[in-house]
Amino acid sequence: MRLIDDRNENHGVVPIQKALQLASDRELDLVEVAPTANPPVCKIMDFGKFQYERAKKEREARKQQKQVEVKEIRLRPKTDDHHRSFKVRDARRWLTEGMKVKVRIRFRGREITYPEIARDMLSEVAEELKDIAIVEQAPNMEGRTMLMVLAPAPEKK
Numbered sequence: 001m002r003l004i005d006d007r008n009e010n011h012g013v014v015p016i017q018k019a020l021q022l023a024s025d026r027e028l029d030l031v032e033v034a035p036t037a038n039p040p041v042c043k044i045m046d047f048g049k050f051q052y053e054r055a056k057k058e059r060e061a062r063k064q065q066k067q068v069e070v071k072e073i074r075l076r077p078k079t080d081d082h083h084r085s086f087k088v089r090d091a092r093r094w095l096t097e098g099m100k101v102k103v104r105i106r107f108r109g110r111e112i113t114y115p116e117i118a119r120d121m122l123s124e125v126a127e128e129l130k131d132i133a134i135v136e137q138a139p140n141m142e143g144r145t146m147l148m149v150l151a152p153a154p155e156k157k
Contacts, residue, residue: 004033004043013039070149072102073125077117084121088128091150095133101150108144118146126150 003011003019006028023030023044031050034041071094073087091101103125105118122139129150137149 069099105146122148
C-alpha cells in the first residue's frame with residue numbers, strides 16, 4: 001500500500017505491517033483514503049479529529065445553502081376579482097422576497113366540468129405578476145384542483 005504520514009510526507013509503497021507500526025508509534029490511526037487506487041492509498045491521521053472536522057465542514061455548507069420556501073394561494077373558480085387582487089398582492093410580496101408561489105384553484109361539485117374558467121383565472125394571475133415572476137409549472141389538473149407554480153424572475157443586468 002502507498003503510505004502518507006501525518007505530515008503529508010509520501011513514504012511510497014510499504015507493507016501493511018510497517019504502516020500499522022508507524023501509526024501506532026505516533027499514536028494515530030491508519031486510514032484508507034483511496035481504496036480503488038492501485039496500490040491502495042493509506043494515511044496516518046487522528047481519525048476522530050478528521051471525522052469532527054468533516055462534520056463541521058458539512059454543517060457550514062448546510063448553513064450556506066439557500067432554502068427556497070414555497071407559499072400557496074388558494075382560489076375557487078367563483079372567486080371575484082377583488083378577493084383575487086388581495087391574493088395576488090400577497091404573491092407579489094412573496095415573490096419579491098425570493099419565495100416560490102403555488103396558485104391552486106380548487107373545484108367543488110360540478111365546477112370541475114368548466115376547467116377553462118380556472119385556466120383563464122390562472123393566466124390572469126400570471127399576467128399580473130409577469131414583471132417579477134416566471135411560470136415554472138404551467139397550469140395542470142391534479143385531482144379536483146388546478147395548480148400553477150410561479151418562481152421569482154431572474155434579475156436583469
